Amino acid sequence: MPSTNPVRPNHVRRPTYPLAHAARQKPRRVPLVLRFANGAVHSIIVVPVSLHSLFTLLIVYLDRHVTGSVGLPSTIIPSLSIVVGLMLVFRNSTSYDRFWTGRNCLTTIGTSVRNLARTFLVSARSKNGENLGEVERRDTEKIVRVLVAILYAIKHNLRAEFNIPPASLANEIPHPPSYSRSRPQSRRASFEGLGEEGGIHTAKAEYISLLPDGLMGYEDQGLGLPLQLAVLVEGYIRRGFERGWFHGPQASQMTVQVNSLTDAYGRMETIRSTPIPVAHLIHQKQVLALFTCVLPFAIVDDYGWWAIPIVAIVAFTLYGIEGIGEQLEDPFGYDKNDIKMDGIIEDTRQELMVLLEEWKATANGTALGGMFE
Template structure:
């Protein structure tokens, strides 16, 4: 007789997805949530203003004179508002989904390059890697992981490492304090992965991800010269680097290309116009009930627009943004486990789990 399944059995995420997957159940049903992950705070002001405007219209209609409009005007305006909001949200979600796919592409390239680098650098029986060659492999794999963090911080417009312009000669004098300040501002989560004495050129317009891919490409050339990879394989590794840079470029495009301002202006004006006309079209039929009706309609329409605004730039820290921190951390764990297994194989221990045989 099979054991009884727990009444509240819930599938737990596997370890490779530990950081990118939700690990705890939602305590509050989504229909009742008004804070975390919602856009209520950002739309509270326009909803309140339209509600107060409706109160004014109802009061004037009751105590001054009839100022209502035919309700037939609403369907015509609602079609326009609906089309504009659908376009805005579909475009914003497409940016969100494209950004997520680009991040997956970058992670896949890092995985492929790591696998190829470690396998090609695994010594044959009886061979021993030189210390310089071993350090070269380890540093290059760490650079691959650092690319992920550099991409994340660049998309968030965060500074990475001290720029080369802060170094004056031996780094002493006025530049020393600036370098120290830059190191303090550097991201501790991946600064140890970067090569020693690496300086950035972000102040001159060169992004750190591209700078790090130069180091990876240089390693491919050295691996070819050492005979670790043949010509077609080196070409395929270069293709992986090119794919990584292309995916990062597409993420930059999403980050640096906002919605056309003409569309944003017209959408805001049409949305405000519709919610301002709505009280005049509902006051005769609903009286004071027009106030909650307008509030509900404004809440719905402005909420849809607010979702589009959040999805437009999906690389930040908002609840609805891509979980870049968790995804990158999962990839780092995978790569580091592979690197540790490669080190164990090279040292002759049995801790490599049968890999690199």
């Protein structure tokens, strides 16, 4: 009897626009157990695993053909393995805590940006029912774009990508760049001549439509762009209060959102700028190497030539765990195992841009059943 279930058994849901960039885009075609790239740590551990395998080969050869027995009592292994296990557990748990904290901080920042943009767009209304003036509309549109720009500024600062021209170089630019959204390439071309000699990267295209016209940075003087943009947001809250858009408690709550955003970014900076103590890293590397070098002596008499693959497997396991901790230690880069900051920020940008366009249509009287009516 044919099935009446309308759902196709082989149907795979395509990601809708919310979370479209942050979500995984395609199913895994290769089982994870067979994957040796795209997220695996094999490239990090191939050298130590190979060296320990060759060292074991030398020990087995000496034991079998040159010096006679070079084996050690196997009881030495349990005492060393306890120390190695404890150190690896500490390293990985600490690294994953940094990864998870960084992800939660990014969520806090995204939530604060969403809340502020939503409140700004809903509250930017004239009390007497008339349309907003041109100045107020431009001010509100600018500040929503600044909120989105804060996300990109945080991302690039955490990656040490400073891509807004500093004010100290304004006089070195023959023609000050336009931040106009109608000519997105003009600003990039204006700063390509500066190169990276002063630590300045070519302006990112994603900033062109977001930053206010003529905004100059102070990163060369120690002021991060996220804090600079947060000052603009705080100024808008003050202007909105003076215009009567926000009452006192509401303005105070929005200031709390700005403070939460700044606090979360500060914690991300702490993760980025505070590595694992070098004493721990040195001792961990030495203990791990010592254990893997002692292991061949403890098993050579019992396993003979089979000691080589056994040591290789043990080295693969232990150095792989250590390599995972090394990747998770700084989760804000471009590695496969890092936080998907690019996709998460793109999704937030898409949401806020849709809200902004709907608000603009409502403010201009062209919306048909819009959410801001």
